[in-house]
Amino acid sequence: MTIREIDSQEQPTPDGHLQFVEVGDYTFETGGYLPNVKLAFETWGTLNADASNAVLLLHALTGDTHVARGESAEPGWWDQLVGPGGIVDTDHYFVVAPNMIGSCYGSTGPASIAPDGRPWGSRFPFTTIRDSVNLELRLAEKLGITKFYAVLGGSMGGARALEWAVTAPEKVNHCVVVAACAKSTAEQIAFAQAQTAAIRLDPQYRSGDYYDAASSPSAGLGIARRIAHVTYRSEMELEARFSRQNQHEENPFSGETLAHTRGRYAVESYLDHQANKLVDRFDANSYVVLTEALMSHDVGRSRGGVEAALNSADDVHFVVAAVNSDRLYWPAQSDEIVNHVSHGDGVFIIDSPIGHDGFLTDIHQLGPVLNEQVFSASKAPQGN
Template identity: 65%
Template sequence: MDFGTASQRLTRTDAAGPGRDGVLRTLRTGPFRFETGGSLPFLDVGYETWGRLDADASNAVLLHHALTGDTHVARGEGAEPGWWDGFVGPGRTIDTDRFFVVAANMVGGCYGTTGPSSPDPDGRPWGSRFPFTTVRDSVRAEARLADALGIDRWHTVLGGSLGGARALEWAAEYPDRVARCVVVAATAASSAEQIAFARIQTEAIRLDPDFAGGDYYAAGPGPVAGLGLARRLAHITYRSEPELDVRFGRSPQGSELPLGSATFDRGRYQVESYLDHQASKLVGRFDANSYLALTEALMSHDVGRGRGGVRSALGRLAGVRFMVAAVDSDRLYWPEQSERLARSLPGRTAVRYITSPIGHDGFLTDIGQLDAELRDGFLD
């Protein structure tokens, strides 16, 4: 897994104008100071675009990925599908024949934007030296990208889960640069339970003997066991109990129930096999340090921090038009948290519900349910 040279493989451009649809590009910016005081001598921002920017730059839409997502929201010039492929594209809800769509990788990630696996000026991965990053840091980096693209104000900023936190932070940090903000399956501030789930995930990585204090890049595959455990726990929170029960129940992976000594291989239940598969997929494509960095950023998410609290921060955003959506079966970001967020916004903002049996991940699989709401006047 070669995460450390990802930024080097990308084509850098000094003029960050519209490029080929769905092709990863990089903007290199100057020195960057983080909210908690750390700094980097330069910051690369990985991003993809679709469509064309109008002459007055009034049709720009910014989409935000979730925790382990990337910039590839939709198909472009290649055939590779994106994670919101049915939602973004020509004639779709986010119509790339009409809008200029931008998706940026979050600071600390491993898909084009500078993160722990990126090389420092001497060519060594930043590793444990990478500064603590927040959602606000990423928004400030994305503002540099917007400047380079010639976008003074976003028509719409939209995201789900961690992406929803980033969308909300954009509105709070740059209210004059956001006309519309769509927050899906996210909260104004991470709750104690969300932090608790996240803490177990980060500890699973840090306690892996191959973590090496975060400087594992030259020593082998790194903390893949810890990252796999983190993913297993996370994925349980992304799905609902009824969905897991209907899909797997107590069925064994083979013909016999996995009974026997707990200290030896005993076979697997189907649900265990499913979680093992999810873990294997992630460790093959994601950097453990980036998982730590982005999870810690989400744990620290609080739109009211330094702004007098959530109600004060959101109450001053009368110039931004909001849509808040929740997944009715979500057990990680409870619908009531979306209701509280909506009540903290100026005016009356009703929560739209995505009806899905699968839980939190419904914001990915069933986002199309917001099509009518978004097309009918919101994305005018």
């Protein structure tokens, strides 16, 4: 993404460029505290006169604000849905995509500088999905949006969208939840635990205070990503792509002893590549903070359970979708959502063999449903 600091509203910010807003001090659910929280976000399109055409788009765990290309050179992660003339038509809607608190794509995160001039590091608060919504509510207020026409997200972005609908149902008209769940499951917590433990085990992690060191905990973060990535893909897809093949000329039987580095299987090389890509673009502390936030996800917490919480969002219109081969956010978890909301037409199944990541690669399949149930001309806000 292209970064552009905006100090005044004199010139409109181009679509798909990073902007920042200060949303004040904040005390987190766990008791942690941050002064002067800054949220980064991108926008596309123009807010209409009665602010009725705003759409909130929420990214996944390691995602960023760059949902759509806009006027930048870089592709967005939901270009299939968002753009001029698209399903979420930025010629008609004002799309806002905030970076989640704790992330490393512009909003205040562990790498941000604290008032004492040092990065927050280990002093950064544990964060919940609910905290992120509370802060994004402030962002909406700053932008003059009292109610979003629609809130959409996939994976952790879906958890954020659902939490939005329950925390502030009066501010959400349509809520689109893709490949997510009402509350993180035991298995999701279990895989997350191993990931954060791997990062913390890395001696370069230094308990989270590694920003002034020569090296960062890339090995630990890489292991976390490997674990996560396997859960993002289906067994079938991994087998079809890699089976037991060697990586090119490498020979997995070439290491004589434990002291030797043997050649790799192709799937190992693939996961090394996925790990290296993430390490190059993501901060280990942010990975821990956001993974912990995802573990915390439960729209029913302190609200009498999932059913009561979802019932309370009885004016929100839901579209819930799942990937049929997803083995991290099983389609049955999407069923649990639609079973308890007042307005929702069953679970739309994205048909993809690759697993959870279908919420990115195959999101175009959701286009007709979104068009019909949310963004069609007859249902669109008229204030533009």
